[in-house]
Amino acid sequence: MTETPKTAPGAALSGLRVLDMTRILAGPWATQILADMGAEVIKIERPGVGDDTRSWGPPNVTDQQGRDRGAAYFHSANRSKKSVTVDMVRPEGQRVLKALAGRCDVVIENFKVGGLAKYGLDYASIEAIKPDIVYCSITGFGQTGPYANRAGYDFLIQAMGGLMSVTGQADGTPGAEPIKVGVALTDVLTGLYAVIGILSALRHRDATGEGQHIDMSLLDVQVATLANQAMNFLATGTSPGRLGNAHPSIVPYQAFAASDGHVILAVGNDGQFARFCEAAGAPGLATDERFATNPGRVRHRDVLIPILQGLMSGRSMDDWITTLNAANVPVGPINSIERVFADPHVRFRGLQTYPTTPDGDALVGVGSPLKLSRTPAVAPLAAPDLGADTGAVLSRLLDPSTFDLEALMADGTIGDTRAKPKAGGTP
Template identity: 60%
Template sequence: MTSHHPRSNGPLHGVKVLDLSRVLAGPWATQTLADMGAEVIKVERPDVGDDTRQWGPPFTTTKDGGRGDAAYFMCANRGKKSVELDMASPEGADTIRKLALECDVVVENFKVGGLKKYGLDYDSLSAINPRLVYCSITGFGQTGPDAHRAGYDYMIQAMGGLMSVTGQPDGAEGAEPMKVGVAVVDVFTGLYASNAILAALMHARATGEGQHIDIALFDVQAAVLANQATNWFVSGKVPTRMGNAHPNLSPYQPFPCSDGMIIIAVGNDSQFRKLCEALGQPELGTDERFAKNADRVANRELLIPILKTLTQVHTMTDLMQRLEDHGVPCGPINRIDQVFNEPQALHRALMVEQSRDDLSAPVKTVASPIRMSKTPVRYDRPPPALGADNHDVLSRLKD
């Protein structure tokens, strides 16, 4: 358990972000910017707030024993200021325009055209602040036959092909397309959005010219098909579900031990030979059926049963030590609680602990993986209570 205290100004110190987004993709992007030092003002619906404040259980507990915000909200809103504004009212929309005039970035994830009726769309806000970087996050983008459709992570995992390559293969027990256990499309979308925002900020600083960024969950999911998409481009063969096996590498999957399972991830021929040495069968490493990766992939149905016979006589601890001694990548299949108790996780301080005045216990979130030597990320604000910064932010607005 690690407690983080305020640090020196981050690399985005002086950048001001107006966050009109909710749920995960947009808030993930703006939390990344906040961690790097940007001032992020999160606009929320009065008395309701971001939808994810209610996405529980589990919920935090207030000091009087009541129900606090959902853990889901906490994961993506660290480092922000919360302001309650009703953009559907003329007064609320006018206040948001005043905030946008003072900001460098706006992030929103409303349906295409949804903010135009309030005068909060890109054209309206860029007219009063030409240097504004305005990032729109939607399911399908600002153009195209599906632009009007709402998009959620689960449906995009399905429509974007990820579920077709995730899960047990046809014919195996429990075979069906599977979603990933984390909303990875939203998270990847947030990361692509924050990258695009940083690039647009560099352009704006150099030219004084802002721009509209159009980020779509569907586009992101297609992009992160990565080698699976390119496998199809090159071969014409549509990738399928392979369970825990890898389409381009072998052996690269779980293997049984006498007391559980571990992952063995062989990435080249040298590592395969070292694996065979560690298992006491060095001749297997030069067998012409398995010596080259392409041969191992082609002959995996022969190879994997042989390796499983060799691994299952060892305990997890013994086998991982043998493999480590031979330089073969391997690791346990951890539960989430075990992840944060790994010595490496403790050393890298992967859990951030912060206090919030209204809650009975500290808020714990996962640390940013960004490590910068001169301008480290900062953790100087916990995920905010709804409307906690109304006075601080709104009292500074110019009439």
Template identity: 65%
Template structure:
């Protein structure tokens, strides 16, 4: 038995934030039905290369689509037609949750907005994901991860420091705001379901990418709100902890993540510089932050004297947090990642064994199950109509 066995989720979303939430709910056991446009489907189906390719036909799907759409059943319904709208309303009447990421007001003309569906299913939890939310001056605008990373302050904190070669704002290498929004959406849905189970009442969840980006500025936002000074880009350095960044080695680079004075003292002993640990400029973290411009060059001159492997072996033996900077081939070959099962394969009728990244959730009593490979467009239309509606509504 899975944690969310019996929960029905109608996923009207596409691209990443909404589908990520839908996949997570599916991983936890929900029956997630993904509604897609006939003939086209989710935009990310064609966001390639690279592709997952069938051996005997021309069928293919973008790897991008594969990352966010397992444990879902796909139905092809045209929301622009009265028949399609009626079909989705019938499915919503049976659903526990609806996920959607249309523009504000985009579903109202179809009779598929929250108020319309609440009238036929008062217990419905309806989660709307937009760039800027349902209210405010930017509400009508479309929002995209890259845009939100810039508007929400993340890019002002990411990238090399001013004055360094290659300085300037930089986005994160994955669509992090979309991913975080999908996680917040999942949390909100589970909270709303708990409320529904207590009261019998559903509710509308208004989730905005910009809100999520601002909320997850975390300590950087707190630094600004407390000081009135906007943090600046520091490359890989930390604004509040020193040393906590990358350092060159004899054959590459490594990361030091020293979080307290004891760890720093142990590093100094291993590095052959025990005097640093008692130097008043470096003995405490506040002193190291104030004197980072002096300490970091001294450390860099020392770290280049050994290889990455030599440093990591010596530092790990003394419980000094450190690690390599891995490429993805090294990530998926790492013995810890292998041991934790973070690479999985799912059997697909068209594509054979499809490689995917596993869920990080480990539940002792109701573990995640991988039941359905990322589906072909409309693959489960007839099946879902029979399961949810008894086949009472014809395909649009």
């Protein structure tokens, strides 16, 4: 058996190998970040089925030849990975995965608590094979506690973790009800925290030789990221309510209707408020004792906001954006996602990318926001077709005297989907 260099030499995480037994979003988001920074991420999928999100379409992504490359949802969280299909229900599949884990630095999974123990793929089993393994488990409620055995999904956790209680129009206004955030934010935040935990554990491993188990809970993350809203409650004993687009502690910091659309006015300090008032032709507001300081503006928001709305409605969005930016007052439009990707600054920052397939076809994708001066994110590769890397990865990492890959492929324990997708079909 020969070892070939891992992906992305010179990248920040070059030399790091990750066994990714996750699906949906939180786990794949974490491993995608690791892949962006140069780690070799081996995504384990079920033969013939794969990650659930492969079928979460339309919309689907198409390549330059007009061929269907699968659900856009799957592509959002799986770029630059390698897909290996293994049936973990079969004893031989479990043996394959244990051998792969022994060749990896990190194992990450998001099965139910205890779900992998029956396959010998839980932390205790993998640690016995590789004591310095960093093993990250992502669940809805964590490995311990009264809810540990419950299934947890982002929408449910946004509700249980308090986020929806502070999101939506205020009671007594039209459309007032708790609202979820428009993206699966709890999943994304959990993926980010998982990466922080993994990198911290790797730092400890490199210093001591010890691996460890990381217990990531969506509910823990959601409660922790309530941020100022959590502290507002702990400081007062009163639960914050919904304020629509307004801020509980800063005024004015919300959406206002201009003559032709809505803009966000984000005044963060008294100096900005004074400059806004001058630019808006109402300098006296900044010297009014009710409004001169932010605490005063918060206390008198019911008086101030209608006054400001009257001013804002008299000019166009572009007029306000030009005028207030010139006055160094934070302001901006509420963009559709189409407008986001047409924005000149977003384009300049490279947030739309064109990841390539192994065949050299360019797809479309979103870029990594990580911009390191010496070890930037690697050039993105397209999310892999199901099982496309099975043969290449296993022949490189498994001992041929111990594993007969042809036999395993013949009996369906592993799979290698190398056929190119057909026009209008699925990968």
